[in-house]
Amino acid sequence: MKISSLPNLWKKEEKEFYLSLILRNEKAKAVIFEKTTHTLKYVSANEEEFTSTIENASLEEFLSVLDKAISGAEIPLTSTVDKYKTILALKDNWIENEKIKKEYLDKLKKAGDELGLEPIGFLTFSESLTNLLQKEEGAPVTAIIAEVGKKYLTAYYIKSGRVMEAKTSEIHQGASFTVETLLKHLETPAVMPARIILINSDEDELTQEFINHQWSKSLNFLHIPQIQMLPTNSDIKAVLLGAATQMGAKLEFDASDVERVEQNKSFENVSEEKGIEGQNLDYVGKEGSMDFFGFSKSDVAKDVQQDKVSEKSALHDEALKEVSEEIPEDVKIKTEKKLNIGTLGVLLVEKAKSALSLFQNLLSKEALSSLRNGGIKDKKLLFIGLGIIALFIFFYFVFIFQTKATVKLAIDLQTLTKDESLTFSPNSTTNLDDKLLEAKIVPIEEEGSVTVDVKGKKDVGEKAKGTVTIFNNDTDPVSLAKGTIITSSNELDFLLDSGVSVASASGDVFSGTKPGTTNANVTAEDIGTEYNLPSDTKFTIGSNKSIGAKNDNAFSGGSKKNVLVVSKEDFANARAELPKKLTTKAEQDLSKKVESGMTILPQFIDTELLSEKFDKKEGDESNKLILTGAVAFNYIAYSNSDMINFVQNLFNDSETEIMKSSIKTNVKDLTVARNRDVSADLTIEIKAVAKIDTKSLAEDIKGMDVGKAKNLLSNLDKVKSVEISVFPPIPFLSSALPKNPANIIINVNSN
Incomplete structure (x- = not known):
């Protein structure tokens, strides 16, 4: 190697x-x-x-x-x-x-x-600061961060670790007053986070100023804001x-x-x-x-990735202690509740200690020796001491463990509205992400009748009649069938009422020819006075030039007038008018068809004519037409639980609670697709209250004087009135709340 x-x-x-x-x-x-x-x-x-x-x-x-x-x-x-x-x-x-x-x-x-x-x-x-706070606290921070300088300050509204808004101003009438003014101009929060963090300020006077500041109720703090100061580094x-x-x-x-x-x-x-x-x-x-x-x-700053590794808190216990000691009595709740059980509780403890000391003296060797010698006075003292101790132990036990309190908070409701588009589908299941609610068709059947004005028109009258003489100048006789058309010189047609035969012409070239003739009755082809022709009107018969006709007397009887008659359009109009007339009745009966847990949209999506009966037939002369029938009005119904879930997603706010029974929807526009899916534009109105953590409040006020607790609770945002009752009413102790928070019941009622 x-x-x-x-x-x-x-x-x-x-x-x-x-x-x-x-x-x-x-x-x-x-x-x-x-x-x-x-x-x-x-x-x-x-x-x-x-x-x-x-x-x-x-x-x-x-x-x-x-x-x-x-x-x-x-x-x-x-x-x-x-x-x-x-x-x-x-x-x-x-x-x-x-x-x-x-x-x-x-x-x-x-x-x-x-x-x-x-x-x-x-x-x-x-953003760097919010990431630091998240690491130190282990969760995204929601708070107001105040960066206070000598002349200027900036207020940041942080929600779930994100900077929602930031406003900067010159300091006027103190830093706390300026922060309050800036917070009133924020557009984002419905409920203000009850935590204010001061950065880069180690001035005790500034911290004390924020602690002592009387915050406006219009800022919607859930409770008196906690003031926290970060170290200068x-x-x-x-x-x-x-x-x-x-x-x-x-x-x-x-x-x-x-x-x-x-x-x-x-x-x-x-x-x-x-x-x-x-x-x-x-x-x-x-x-x-x-x-x-x-x-x-x-020159672009990309998003800083949020680290998930927790850091140790930069706030040492000593620093927290120093700040806590400076909080005034009407604000220092959490420290007080950890250190005492109320003034009367302390007095009880001290009295109990004195009684125990007396009891110990009574049980000393000398005292026991005196009791054995039969001292009546000492025996009385012993029983009195035991009685006092038992009495104080009883009252202390009741105060700590048995006393119960009921707190009634009356708070105001907030009215919130939003416009939203939803699809109600009888063909699909609910999908809140796609704004789709499952629906069902609810038919409302109504019977009734409607009368409409007849709009159809028709000409009526009589046909003109008369007699003509038919002339045949041909060498052969002519036969004319019934209905043969003869046409007048002004081109009006008449029909032969019956068949006729006309003889041939007679005579020679010397004496002259004479046409064969015959008389025939004729009727006009159509109605009208124009067929009343005068006498000596000449007529042609087809294309044969050898025959013709003429009337010796004028035609008469032809007449014509315009009247109203029932038409197909009148039937269609009556079918359209019947649902309109029955709509009000259907709306009145709508509530009878609502199933439990369902809501029906107030507008029907379509109608269906179930039966019909007319009092006239097509072509009948009349000025009115009556239709009697039954109509089905098809409405859309949806599940209330689906709508509640949708509204909760729409008004998602961790600091408010929606009153489910207060949800109102107003349909502004409704469009029906061929498959009966309904797209609707809705205005949704809800009533909401600020969320109150009753367990945390019970912890805050346990052992506290009733008057002081009332004052604290009355300063909570939206709280209009406070009632506190303590049971049993123990003399000298009923002015304090139970030490055990489990014995404090807080009821929140909305107005």
Whole structure:
């Protein structure tokens, strides 16, 4: 085996210094960290303030502040770094569509050129902070984060670990008042998270200001907001956490290192050989990749992947204790409930202790000797002492274990509405993701009659009649059958009423010829007065020129008038009008057809004529037509449970509870497909109440004075009134709630 082929196990890991610039409203912080193959470690940091704000700073001031911040952070370094690979932690309003806005990008590029920086990526400070909080608490955070400066502050609304809104303002009438004003202008939350986190502020006065602030009820806090202050190094830890995650490295971070470097910047060096064994370090996993860093190519910040490795809390017990001691009496609920059982309970305990002490004295050797000698007075004292002890034990037992309390909270309902499109299908099963609810056809049968005006028209009258003389000038006789048409000179046709024969012409060339003649009765082909022809009207008979006819007397009897008669269109109109007339009756009977657990849409999808009977036939002369029949109105019904599930998904809010019985739907538009699937545009209205954790409330108020508990509960958002009753009513003790939270029953009633 060749020794040279073995890996150099003793070779020292190569180290490289990186820089992170954290840009805030009023200051810039430079953080230098050290990266080895698998590890990222904090080295030093320094911050410098802008004259006003970073937004108002000129390019010259911007470069000067960054230069001073970097120079101050470099003091502990033992070697010079020519050019830092730099990660930028930017304000939210510097980013648009996941890119740095042009006006800020130009500034940053100028800073890179002037200060010898090599930007390799950027992230938003707020998202880094929420990721840090999620790691420390083990779950996505929902809270209000207040970044308070000297003159300006920014309020972030965080929900489930996401930054929903951020607003910045100059501080007016104090930081807490400004935060309250900004929260009133938020558009996202229906119920405000009852937790406010202050970042980069170690001023006790500021924390006390927020604790003492009287928050407006219009902000919809579920209860008095909890005030939490993060340590001053939270911004450093948050940004390094994001960098380590995306660089695939493990973060070594000790809060005491930050404090020590700050105090000894000019003297203390970072030892490359210093181990991590025995230190209280926070680690970050190696998930993520260098794909996050694309600053120099596309200027786009990709989404920071959220790490799932939990970190240790940066809030030490000592810090929590110091903050808790400063909370005023009307707010310090959770601390108080852990430390005492109420003033009266403490008095009971003290009295019990005194009684036990007396009892011990009574049972001393001297006292027992005196009792054996028959001292009546001592015996009385013994029984009195035993009685007092038994009495106090009884009251204490009742107070701790047997007292019960009922709390009645009356809260207001919120009315919420949304417009949504749904498909009700008798052919499919429910699929909430596709906004599809299973439905069934519900027929409502109604009987009735309808009368419509007849619109058909017809000409009626009599045919003209008369007698003509038929002339035959041919040498042969002519026979004409019944119905033979003779045409007048004005082209009106008449029919022979019966068949006739006409003799041939007679005579010679000398005496002249005489046509054969015969008389025949004729009737007009159609009705009308125009067939009443005058006398001496000539007629032709077919195409034979040898025969003709003429009337000696005028024709008469022809007449005509226009009347209303039943037509096919009148039948169709009556069939269309019958469902319209019966619609109101069907709507009235609709409620009788509703099955339990079902709701019927108020509009029918189609109708079917089950039977019909008309009082007239087609062509009958009349001005009215009556139809009697039965109509089926087909409605759509859906399951109430399906609609409730859909509405709960639609109004999904972890901080409110929907009153299921209050759901109302209004159909604005309804379209029916050929397969009877119904697409409907709905306006959905619900009543909702803020969710109240009754178990948590019982824990908060156990052992508390009734008056103080009422005051606390009355300040909860949407609570209109509070009633508290304690049973049994023990003298001197009924003014306190039971110590056992299981004995406190909280009933929430909505108005």
